[in-house]
Amino acid sequence: MTERKLGEVILAVNKISLAFGAMKVLNEITFDVRRGEIRSIIGPNGAGKSSMLNVINGFYHPQEGTITFQGEERKEMEVHKAAASGIARTFQNIALFKGMSTLDNIMTGRNQKMKCNIFQQAIYWGKAQKEELANRLKVEDIIDFLEIQNIRKTPVGRLPYGFQKRVELGRALAAEPEILLLDEPMAGMNVEEKEDMSRFILDINDEFGTTIILIEHDMGVVMDLSDRVVVLDYGKQLADGKPEEVRNNQAVIDAYLGVPHE
Amino acid sequence: MKIERDVLFIIMVSLLLMVIIPWTAGQLSEEIFFEWPFFFEVAIGGLLSGVMYSLVALGFVLIFKASGVFNFAQGAMVLFAALTLVGIHDMGVPMWLAIILALFIMVLLAIAIEKLVLRHLVNQEQIILFMATIGIAYFLDGFGQTIWGSEVKILDLGIPNEPGFYFDGKILINDFDLVAALIASVLVIALALFFQYTRIGRALRAVADDHQAALSVGIPLQHIWTIVWAVAGMVGLVAGIMWGSKLGVQFSLALIALKALPVLILGGFTSVPGAIIGGLLIGAGEKLAEVFLAPMIGGGIEDWFAYMLALAFLAFRPQGLFGEKIIERV
Numbered sequence: 001m002t003e004r005k006l007g008e009v010i011l012a013v014n015k016i017s018l019a020f021g022a023m024k025v026l027n028e029i030t031f032d033v034r035r036g037e038i039r040s041i042i043g044p045n046g047a048g049k050s051s052m053l054n055v056i057n058g059f060y061h062p063q064e065g066t067i068t069f070q071g072e073e074r075k076e077m078e079v080h081k082a083a084a085s086g087i088a089r090t091f092q093n094i095a096l097f098k099g100m101s102t103l104d105n106i107m108t109g110r111n112q113k114m115k116c117n118i119f120q121q122a123i124y125w126g127k128a129q130k131e132e133l134a135n136r137l138k139v140e141d142i143i144d145f146l147e148i149q150n151i152r153k154t155p156v157g158r159l160p161y162g163f164q165k166r167v168e169l170g171r172a173l174a175a176e177p178e179i180l181l182l183d184e185p186m187a188g189m190n191v192e193e194k195e196d197m198s199r200f201i202l203d204i205n206d207e208f209g210t211t212i213i214l215i216e217h218d219m220g221v222v223m224d225l226s227d228r229v230v231v232l233d234y235g236k237q238l239a240d241g242k243p244e245e246v247r248n249n250q251a252v253i254d255a256y257l258g259v260p261h262e
Numbered sequence: 263m264k265i266e267r268d269v270l271f272i273i274m275v276s277l278l279l280m281v282i283i284p285w286t287a288g289q290l291s292e293e294i295f296f297e298w299p300f301f302f303e304v305a306i307g308g309l310l311s312g313v314m315y316s317l318v319a320l321g322f323v324l325i326f327k328a329s330g331v332f333n334f335a336q337g338a339m340v341l342f343a344a345l346t347l348v349g350i351h352d353m354g355v356p357m358w359l360a361i362i363l364a365l366f367i368m369v370l371l372a373i374a375i376e377k378l379v380l381r382h383l384v385n386q387e388q389i390i391l392f393m394a395t396i397g398i399a400y401f402l403d404g405f406g407q408t409i410w411g412s413e414v415k416i417l418d419l420g421i422p423n424e425p426g427f428y429f430d431g432k433i434l435i436n437d438f439d440l441v442a443a444l445i446a447s448v449l450v451i452a453l454a455l456f457f458q459y460t461r462i463g464r465a466l467r468a469v470a471d472d473h474q475a476a477l478s479v480g481i482p483l484q485h486i487w488t489i490v491w492a493v494a495g496m497v498g499l500v501a502g503i504m505w506g507s508k509l510g511v512q513f514s515l516a517l518i519a520l521k522a523l524p525v526l527i528l529g530g531f532t533s534v535p536g537a538i539i540g541g542l543l544i545g546a547g548e549k550l551a552e553v554f555l556a557p558m559i560g561g562g563i564e565d566w567f568a569y570m571l572a573l574a575f576l577a578f579r580p581q582g583l584f585g586e587k588i589i590e591r592v
Contacts, residue, residue, distance in 0.1 A: 083479060108465065172479075
C-alpha cells in the first residue's frame with residue numbers, strides 16, 4: 001500500500017482497563033486513531049476486541065483509563081452521546097431491526113440528523129415532511145452506494161446474511177459518522193462477498209474520508225486494508241504498528257498467527 | 263400500506279361467512295329470526311362495539327411495538343384515566359378542562375413509570391418487563407380507587423344515548439355508538455399514519471426490535487418509552503371516556519382490556535391497522551354469533567366466542583393478520 005497521509009489524532013484510548021467481576025477483559029490498553037485512518041484490532045477469540053469497541057461507543061464503562069475523542073478527555077462514553085458526536089458501528093452478530101425494511105433500517109441511522117419535534121411530526125406538514133424527504137434522499141444515495149437497490153423494501157429478517165451485513169453497514173453510514181466501528185464485517189462471508197465488503201470499506205474511507213476501526217479475523221483482509229494494526233491477546237496489548245511490523249513481531253507470531261512467515 | 267393477498271383473502275372469507283352462516287341458520291332453524299334489515303342492524307351494532315375494542319387494543323399495540331412487552335397495565339390505565347377524569351370533573355371543573363387535566367396527568371404518569379420502573383430494566387428479558395407491568399397494573403387499580411373512591415360513577419359527556427332509526431326506520435342504531443366509533447376512527451387513523459411515516463414512529467419500531475442496536479444509532483430509549491407510554495395513556499383516557507360513559511366508571515373498566523386480547527391475536531400485536539380490523543371482525547363476529555347461532559345451542563356464547571375464534575386463528579396464522587411475520591434464521 002502506498003504511503004497515505006493521515007490526519008491528527010481523532011480518538012485516543014489511554015490505559016483502558018475493564019473487568020467484569022474478577023475477570024479482566026482489558027488490561028491497560030493504549031492506542032490512538034488518526035483521522036482518515038483504517039485502524040484494525042486483531043487477536044484470537046476472547047482477546048477483548050469487541051469489548052474495546054464497546055468501550056469506545058459507550059456500551060461498557062471501563063474502571064480505569066481515559067478516552068480522548070476530538071480533543072475532549074473523558075472517563076467513559078455514553079452510548080447516546082457517542083452516536084450524537086459521530087461514532088457509528090456495526091455488530092458482530094448483526095443487530096438490525098429485523099421486522100423493518102432495508103430502507104427503514106437505514107433511515108433509523110439518520111435519527112441524529114433529524115431535528116423536528118414530536119408535535120411537528122404529529123402534524124407531518126411543512127418542516128417535518130421536508131426533513132423526511134431530504135433525509136430520504138441521503139439514504140437513497142447510500143443504498144445506491146452499497147448496491148442494494150433491489151432489496152429496498154424487503155424486511156431485513158428475510159435477507160441472506162451477506163446482505164444483512166451490508167444493510168447494517170448502510171445504517172451506520174447513514175449517520176455520516178466521524179468514526180465507523182466495524183465488528184467483523186466479513187465474518188461468515190464467501191470470498192466474493194468479502195471482496196465486495198473490502199471494496200466498500202476502502203471506498204467509504206476514500207470517498208467520505210471516514211475513519212474506520214475494524215475488527216477482522218481474515219489476516220489477508222486486515223493486512224491489505226489497514227494503515228495500522230493493534231494486537232490484543234487475553235486483554236493484553238501485544239503489539240501496535242504498521243501491518244508489516246505486526247506481521248514480523250515475534251510475540252504476535254507466537255500468540256496468534258502461530259506459523260512463522262518465510 | 264400494502265396488504266398481503268392472503269390477508270385480504272382471509273378478511274373476504276370472514277365477511278362472507280358472517281353473511282352465509284347467519285342466513286343458513288335462519289333457514290334451518292325455527293328459533294332463529296332472520297331478515298336482512300335485522301341482520302344489518304346486528305352487524306352494524308357489532309362493528310360499532312368492535313371499534314371500541316380496537317380503541318383498547320390500540321393501547322396494547324403501542325406499548326408492544328415500542329418495547330416488545332405485553333402491557334398488563336393497559337386496562338388499569340383505562341380505569342385510572344377515567345377515574346381521574348370523573349374525579350376532577352366532580353370537583354367542579356368543566357368537562358373540557360377536566361379532559362385536558364386528565365391528559366396531562368396521564369403524561370405525568372408515563373414519565374413516572376419510565377423513571378421509576380422501565381429505566382432500570384433496559385436490556386432485561388421481556389418476561390421481567392411483563393412482570394413489571396403487572397405490578398404497575400395492581401398499583402394503578404388500587405391507587406386510583408384510593409384517591410377517587412371505588413363507587414360506580416356516572417360520566418356524562420352530553421352525547422345523546424338514544425337509539426336512532428336509519429334507512430326509513432328499518433335499522434336501529436345507537437347514536438352514542440356512532441359518535442364513539444367516529445372519534446375512535448379518527449384517533450386510530452392519526453396514530454397509524456404517525457407511526458408509519460415519522461422519525462419517532464420509526465425510532466419506536468426500532469426500539470421494539472432491538473434495544474442495543476437502537477441505542478447505537480443514537481435513539482434515546484428512555485425518551486421513546488416515555489412518549490409511547492404517554493400516548494398509550496392518552497388512548498387509555500379516550501377508551502376510558504367512551505366505555506365509562508357507556509358502562510359507568512367503575513372497576514370493571516379494567517377488565518375490558520381482556521376483551522382486547524382476541525382482537526390483538528386476530529389483528530397482530532404489532533399492527534395499528536391490525537387492531538382496527540381485528541376489533542371490527544371480533545365485534546361483528548361475536549354479535550352475529552350471539553344472535554344467529556347461540557339460540558341453536560342454548561345461547562350465551564357472546565362472552566367466549568371471541569376467544570374461541572382467536573384460538574382457532576392462532577393455529578394457522580400465529581402472527582395475526584397484520585403482525586410482522588415471525589422469522590427465525592437457524
